[in-house]
Amino acid sequence: MSANSPPNDASPSDKIRILMVCLGNICRSPTAHGVLEKLIQNKGLSKFIEVDSAGTSTYHIGAHPDSRSIAAARRRGYSLEKQVARQVRASDFQEFDYVLAMDVENLQHLERAAPPGSKAKVQLLLDYSAEATESVPDPYFGAGGQGFETVLDLVEDTCRRLFEQLEDELSISEKEQ
Numbered sequence: 001m002s003a004n005s006p007p008n009d010a011s012p013s014d015k016i017r018i019l020m021v022c023l024g025n026i027c028r029s030p031t032a033h034g035v036l037e038k039l040i041q042n043k044g045l046s047k048f049i050e051v052d053s054a055g056t057s058t059y060h061i062g063a064h065p066d067s068r069s070i071a072a073a074r075r076r077g078y079s080l081e082k083q084v085a086r087q088v089r090a091s092d093f094q095e096f097d098y099v100l101a102m103d104v105e106n107l108q109h110l111e112r113a114a115p116p117g118s119k120a121k122v123q124l125l126l127d128y129s130a131e132a133t134e135s136v137p138d139p140y141f142g143a144g145g146q147g148f149e150t151v152l153d154l155v156e157d158t159c160r161r162l163f164e165q166l167e168d169e170l171s172i173s174e175k176e177q
């Protein structure tokens, strides 16, 4: 094992867990979920980093992602079609290390919903972006498909940066053991 590789095994509590959150859990957060998941799988780190997604609303509970999100993601090599929308629950703030909102309104919702003393860092996904933008624009009501491409552009760039930070976190926690 090289000095920078993670340990061979990880108990569930050793994993870094990330929850991506938007309003409906059918467009932006499933995209972020699928993009980060592919980065994790490509590096063989699924035992050490886990990603999920949820919505702050009840609107689309039980639905698969929007067909426009699925199609745009598929053109870039990501598979979203097996995901199923769910709502954020109180236990998420204890089970996940990072709860990352796609926009400021959803961040404010999450900050109100987080039980006092919960473990998760509640942040904007775009806190990890090189861009000065705070929110991933909601593509749901937009005409045409450009909104879904904009979501992918922002999310791909930001998830690459986030993933590098998570890899650093893993190698630091291994050195501490």
Ligand code: 4NP
Pocket: 022, 023, 024, 025, 026, 027, 028, 029, 059, 138, 139, 140
């Ligand atoms: P998302 O997009 O929050 O990125 O999943 C939306 C999906 C559905 C609705 C709004 C935003 N809606 O109002 O139904």
